[in-house]
Amino acid sequence: MTTVITGIGAATPNGLGTEAFWKATLTGTNGVRELTGFDTSAYPSRLAGQIVDYDAKTHLPSRLLPQTDVSTRYALTAAAWALADAGVDENTLPDYDMGTVTSNALGGFAFTHQEFNKLWSKGSEFVSVYESFAWFYAVNTGQISIRHKLRGPSAALVGEQAGGLDAVGHARRTVERGTKLVVSGGVDSAFDPWGWASQLAGGRVTTATDPEAAYLPFDERAAGYVPGEGGAILVAEDAASARERGAPRIYGEIAGYASTFDPKPGTGREPGLRRAAELALADAGLAPADIDVVFADAAGLPELDRIEADALRAVFGPRGVPVTAPKALTGRMYAGGGPADLASALLSIRDGVIPASGFTERVPDAYGIDLVTGEPRTRPVSAALVLARGRWGFNSAVVVTRHTDH
Amino acid sequence: MAQLAIEDLRRILIACAGEDDSLDLSGDILDSTFEDLGYDSLALMESAARIKQEYGIDLSDDDIADVETPRALLALVNADTASAAA
């Protein structure tokens, strides 16, 4: 059985809508800017990949606004775009043949922050009825399923910044188990003051002040990441069913997926990223030489960049494959990062072009990777490997390939 | 104590639960059912909480569960304001 992607909806700091996102990704349009919304002067880090031109009222029904966190609004908007792109409405397939599997690392954080504040400053009777679900990690799956009448097997997965790829992997598993179509992907946002402070507590956010020299994955100047918001929603579908219903387009196949976990800290053993990549390749039935580009996790911290470069060298050999990190332009969107990279990978296959890695310029020779920097690289792409890591040891890998009728 | 008018209720409903984009809430909605207006039990509970915050009127759980139209809701609230004033 083959699982294909038939629809993409991206909502990221450098582009609302798939084509806007892709154009921004290719032209190097930066979504990293000074964080607005509250006074950040007391914070050591003030740059964020922030969506600034999104007006919820123009994208969503008014009934959904009082009950949704901003992250859920992005998720609902991206899901609607993805389904429209796939030519799917609630009647496309019967009843239980469509499901929803999304990932979410932070929950409806800004919404819940406001309700915590109301509870403690005004009293419990001021807490919104919507808090009971606007906060929790299943909210995007639930709201998408309701809005589009998707009654099939559904789930919400959390795996920090690797969870978005796990959701797509589980969507493929769900298709292989008999559900014809699964809306998948991930979206996150937590740019309220408490959410921002909490992200900084992780200790990996850059304190840089120049948006063009802040998140520099694999650069010798790398000194942390820029948090982002947004992500992408994808429509995963059984290839035969997609053909049968006359899906307007097939972006590519989800050919392989794997996830691993690092050894417990202190064991000194090799992290699990290389193994995730190798298992995903094996799952796809491909050799390293078949891969045309790797969308790296691209942590933007020297130690983590080195670990990823080591893994890439071990799998592909020194400078064995073009590697890119367009997420440098959006910041790290948590559960949204992996799915947005998958969107880019599929569009690279479509257009035969590999986007560049933001503002990274000088890659240490010791890394031994062929990082695409400066300008996009034009070349045919038939297969791409997308990697994502999450704090504490999550590693996930997805292989997407050009779809050919078998 | 201030009486709750239909305009106030309309404002509260929209603030608490938005409005169904296919409907025109500015017309005569007094005798439409909340269900027809696109409002579910959560919308009514959120609106009842707002009415309590703004007008000090505490509707019972049963009232909120059973009330079907804006006219009936206004009658409940305004009966309460009348008795509170008495």
Add this chain to the structure above:
Amino acid sequence: MTRRVVITGVGVRAPGGNGTKAFWDLLSAGRTATRSISFFDASPFRSRIAGEVDFDAAAEGFGPREIRRMDRATQFAVACTREAVADSGLDLSALDPHRIGVSLGSAVASATSLENEYLVMSDAGKQWEVDPGYLSPHMFDYLSPGVMPAEVAWEVGAEGPVTMVSDGCTSGLDSVGYAVQLIREGTVDTVVAGAADTPISPIVVACFDAIKATTTRNDDPAHASRPFDGTRNGFVLAEGAAMFVLEEYEAAKKRGAHIYAEVGGYATRCNAHHMTGLRKDGREMAEAIRVSLDEARLDGTKIDYINAHGSGTKQNDRHETAAFKRSLGQHAYDVPVSSIKSMVGHSLGAIGSVEIAASLLAIEHNVVPPTANLHTPDPECDLDYVPLTAREQRVDTVLTVGSGFGGFQSAMILHRPEVAAA
């Protein structure tokens, strides 16, 4: 040949019952463990009852650094993991770590720690803006709950897939269902799976107050959780956790493991109807039940006991009763159905796993736990809900179900391995 999955180890932390034995003693005696909230001053709240766990982290073997680092829900998960692994008799260190996975369910994860830290940073909650000067180094761990399955993975040395399944109140069923899929497809051979939630904090109590989902029977906390009773008026919030060792059947058999049950089938569906509401006809839950039976290749009449979601809201009890009738027909009237939430309350994302534990123990002991506090059944709930007293009977096959915000409806079939072989 499909790989079969069995459960060989169980660990439980639940109100009134820490450890599998104490938990089963409570359930089989039909005792209740719900009480007035003692963790904080609940007097301003509408519902002031909860199923609290008497959990002593130091006595559980956690060091001061672990206690500081881990949210209470994570501590519950790790404590249950230790019990489940010991119970299984499995030497995890002798296995290939790459072939061990972790699947942990939780609905609200680190809610308690989030609230504590917010109060510290916001002048006791008065401010929307927070003071980063009071930022805890652990705040990121509470922000992003991936740390919970990570802690479990470190505990057992798992290096295969590690994930959190967060499907609201079906998380604890779905996390085990996810684990079953990982073993069946051959990705791993062993998964430590289960769920933990510790939501007894003001913000969560306020959430359910707002939607009037929790009971107001504040003057009678021990009898406040009354699923299927005509006088019930909402669920009792609780905390808890249960973790399991899941293994590929042949491997478990080969090492002579004690097998609690095989997970014969699992399915989940969404009602695509409402974030908190249920449709009266129970059709999506009925579909999940039908599909899980199909997967187990069992006829509905083979079910000896239904472990119900039984939350004690009017809406749920009727929805679920309709789902059983819709999926099982006449057998719905013949099979005993009970809700352990009557005794341990509703621990949100954890309860699905706590209920799996109860189902396994029902098979183990050939005893159906009762629905406590059921004196006057709701006339619309007309099945055999095993009121008040446990029932000794042969239990080979159990159906356990869950229903959650977001529309999730899940069902799982647990049975003795011989049932499938027969």
